[in-house]
Amino acid sequence: MTPWYVLTVPMARKTGSHSDITGPKVREAAMRLFTEHGYAAVSMRQIAADVGVQAGALYLYTPNKQTLLFTLLFEQMQGAVEAMKAADLKGPPEAQLEQFVRAHLRFHMGGESGSFIPYTELRNLTPANYEKVEVMRRIYETALEDIVAAGARSGVFAVEDSKLTTLVLISILNGVLAWYRPGGRVKLDTVEAHYVDIIGKAVRPARVDVPAE
Amino acid sequence: MTPWYVLTVPMARKTGSHSDITGPKVREAAMRLFTEHGYAAVSMRQIAADVGVQAGALYLYTPNKQTLLFTLLFEQMQGAVEAMKAADLKGPPEAQLEQFVRAHLRFHMGGESGSFIPYTELRNLTPANYEKVEVMRRIYETALEDIVAAGARSGVFAVEDSKLTTLVLISILNGVLAWYRPGGRVKLDTVEAHYVDIIGKAVRPARVDVPAE
DNA sequence: GCTTGAACTGAACGAGCGTTCAGATCAGGA
DNA sequence: TCCTGATCTGAACGCTCGTTCAGTTCAAGC
Numbered sequence: 001m002t003p004w005y006v007l008t009v010p011m012a013r014k015t016g017s018h019s020d021i022t023g024p025k026v027r028e029a030a031m032r033l034f035t036e037h038g039y040a041a042v043s044m045r046q047i048a049a050d051v052g053v054q055a056g057a058l059y060l061y062t063p064n065k066q067t068l069l070f071t072l073l074f075e076q077m078q079g080a081v082e083a084m085k086a087a088d089l090k091g092p093p094e095a096q097l098e099q100f101v102r103a104h105l106r107f108h109m110g111g112e113s114g115s116f117i118p119y120t121e122l123r124n125l126t127p128a129n130y131e132k133v134e135v136m137r138r139i140y141e142t143a144l145e146d147i148v149a150a151g152a153r154s155g156v157f158a159v160e161d162s163k164l165t166t167l168v169l170i171s172i173l174n175g176v177l178a179w180y181r182p183g184g185r186v187k188l189d190t191v192e193a194h195y196v197d198i199i200g201k202a203v204r205p206a207r208v209d210v211p212a213e
Numbered sequence: 214m215t216p217w218y219v220l221t222v223p224m225a226r227k228t229g230s231h232s233d234i235t236g237p238k239v240r241e242a243a244m245r246l247f248t249e250h251g252y253a254a255v256s257m258r259q260i261a262a263d264v265g266v267q268a269g270a271l272y273l274y275t276p277n278k279q280t281l282l283f284t285l286l287f288e289q290m291q292g293a294v295e296a297m298k299a300a301d302l303k304g305p306p307e308a309q310l311e312q313f314v315r316a317h318l319r320f321h322m323g324g325e326s327g328s329f330i331p332y333t334e335l336r337n338l339t340p341a342n343y344e345k346v347e348v349m350r351r352i353y354e355t356a357l358e359d360i361v362a363a364g365a366r367s368g369v370f371a372v373e374d375s376k377l378t379t380l381v382l383i384s385i386l387n388g389v390l391a392w393y394r395p396g397g398r399v400k401l402d403t404v405e406a407h408y409v410d411i412i413g414k415a416v417r418p419a420r421v422d423v424p425a426e
Numbered sequence: 427g428c429t430t431g432a433a434c435t436g437a438a439c440g441a442g443c444g445t446t447c448a449g450a451t452c453a454g455g456a
Numbered sequence: 457t458c459c460t461g462a463t464c465t466g467a468a469c470g471c472t473c474g475t476t477c478a479g480t481t482c483a484a485g486c
Contacts, residue, residue, distance in 0.1 A: 018453095019463070037336060041253035044444060056446075057464050065444065119391070120333060123250060164399060168411065171388030178332070178387065179380040186377060194381065197419075202411040207420040231433065257474060269476075270434050278474065 019060070025051045026061045030068050035115045039069050039124040069121065070129040076116055077136035083107040084143055093151030097203065098196050100144055104173050105192050109180060118177060141170060151203065158205035169199060238264045239274045243281050248328040252282050252337040282334065283342040289329055290349035296320040297356055306364030310416065311409050313357055317386050318405050322393060331390060354383060364416065371418035382412060 029050040033042045044065055048055040062068040087103035089096040108116050119137075122130060145166040151157030159165045173195065180191055242263040246255045257278055261268040275281040300316035302309040321329050332350075335343060358379040364370030372378045386408065393404055 022463085038251055038253055038333075040251055041337065043442075045442085053463095054465050055444085056466080059445070060463070118333070120251075120331070124254065161399075164403075164407065167392040168388075168407065171391040172385050174391065175381075175384030175388040178384040190377075194377065198381065198415040201414045201417070201419055204414070204420060206410075206414055207417060235433080256472075258472085266433090267435055268474080269436080272475070273433070 022051060022053065022057070023061050026058055026068075027072065031072055031117060032115055034069060034072065034121060035117050039121050066124075066126060066129070069117075070125055070133070072117055073121065073125065073133050074129075074136065077133050077140065080104070080107055081136055081140050081143075084140060089143075089147070092156065093147050093154060094156055094200070094204075096147045097151065098200065100147060101173065101196050101199055102192055105176065105188070105195060108174075109176065109182065109188055109191065116177070119174060141166060144169060148203070157203045159203060165203065169203075172199065172202075235264060235266065235270070236274050239271055239281075240285065244285055244330060245328055247282060247285065247334060248330050252278075252334050279339060279342065282330075283338055283346070285330055286334065286338065286346050287342075287349065290346050290353065293317070293320055294349055294353050294356075297353060302356075302360070305369065306360050306367060307369055307413070307417075309360045310364065311413065313360060314386065314409050314412055315405055318389065318401070318408060321387075322389065322395065322401055322404065329390070332387060354379060357382060361416070370416045372416060378416065382416075385412065385415075 026047065029047050030042075033047060033050065044058055045055045048058055051058075058068075062071070083103050083106070084100065087099050089099050091099075122133060125133065145162055148157060148159055148166050148169070149162040152159040152162050176191065176195070180186065182188070239260065242260050243255075246260060246263065257271055258268045261271050264271075271281075275284070296316050296319070297313065300312050302312050304312075335346060338346065358375055361370060361372055361379050361382070362375040365372040365375055389404065389408070393399065395401070
């Protein structure tokens with residue numbers, strides 16, 4: 001029997017807690033915190049606190065912190081590729097580019113979660129993990145490059161270097177998370193329209209000014 | 214004995230004096246490492262090792278790690294504002310925009326150091342330090358916004374929301390460091406030409422297709 | 427040659443890190 | 457009702473972190 005003067009503060013498991021609930025919670029918390037503060041600046045204890053659990057419990061859902069980041073990044077990249085394939089790009093390059101832009105923005109900005117981990121965090125992956133994510137990224141960016149190259153060939157795009165232009169387009173598309181906040185002043189539809197407009201114009205030949213008479 | 218009225222400016226050690234060597238070295242190492250790996254992922258010991266001293270010696274040149282980041286970011290932002298003012302923007306909005314784009318890219322990508330700390334690292338500043346850097350950033354971005362707004366007013370730019378467009382332009386400009394590497398395949402001049410072209414087209418009205426006869 | 431002081435070392439500090447694990451808890455099957 | 461196993465706690469582990477500081481080094485100035 002524990003004497004009255006010993007403070008026994010028991011408690012281990014919360015009633016009603018299940019892995020089906022905590023698992024996703026861990027992933028969401030990690031995603032949000034990594035996005036906001038960066039991988040290196042976020043501790044496992046912070047993630048745990050956000051979930052409402054002790055740090056040790058996280059290891060029921062991930063073997064370690066690195067794998068947590070890897071899984072999130074890989075699945076995100078995989079999701080982007082799938083979203084792009086599901087968009088079923090067709091028609092002339094101009095139309096395909098518009099579809100790609102819309103699919104990209106909707107996938108990356110559309111979820112209720114509203115956040116996705118910037119590609120800057122790729123630098124925090126081990127080389128082996130980086131390589132796996134890179135494979136997915138290559139597939140994704142090659143799809144865009146093919147559209148750009150096709151447009152350049154047919155002449156509807158004024159593009160000298162398809163590879164360079166693709167890099168710039170990707171950086172423009174991803175740059176959206178430098179300023180866009182879901183629920184903010186600007187609606188997603190507006191963003192989409194803006195980027196379709198800007199990227200379309202950027203890639204097409206310049207306007208020919210009609211000389212004044 | 215030196216008379217009281219003579220200002221004795223203590224001379225820096227000449228041979229063997231390292232403070233005027235180590236000082237800049239610390240800043241360069243910190244800048245490079247923060248840029249490459251991010252503030253949180255870089256330890257003072259790593260910076261020291263890069264410089265070639267022990268960690269304790271760094272504190273002769275900075276009161277702490279936070280101040281090191283703050284100083285670098287603040288001076289960088291200050292430099293951008295000065296570079297923009299030195300560019301002496303004039304002429305019609307189109308010309309001013311081109312000058313701004315060129316000045317921005319040359320300042321941020323041009324140095325031999327070749328690196329600059331991405332604005333993402335602003336999140337690692339204390340609120341007080343963040344506010345100081347933010348003041349500079351506001352000056353810089355307002356200058357761009359004024360150009361965009363002037364162009365929109367005069368009708369040379371097809372821009373609905375000057376504030377939104379400015380944000381997008383800034384993100385496009387900064388996006389360059391997602392892929393550009395000094396000394397890489399693409400030369401700075403090419404990048405400059407590309408961005409002047411893309412941003413110019415993005416902001417001007419769309420091309421009016423001449424119907425085929 | 428001696429003194430001075432700037433530049434730096436090397437060892438230490440408490441705090442926090444990622445990770446492990448024995449033990450506590452409790453829903454649900456037997 | 458009891459047992460089992462999934463779920464989680466709480467306390468540790470060795471390590472690295474930012475930072476401090478007494479002591480060492482040595483060129484410069486007298």
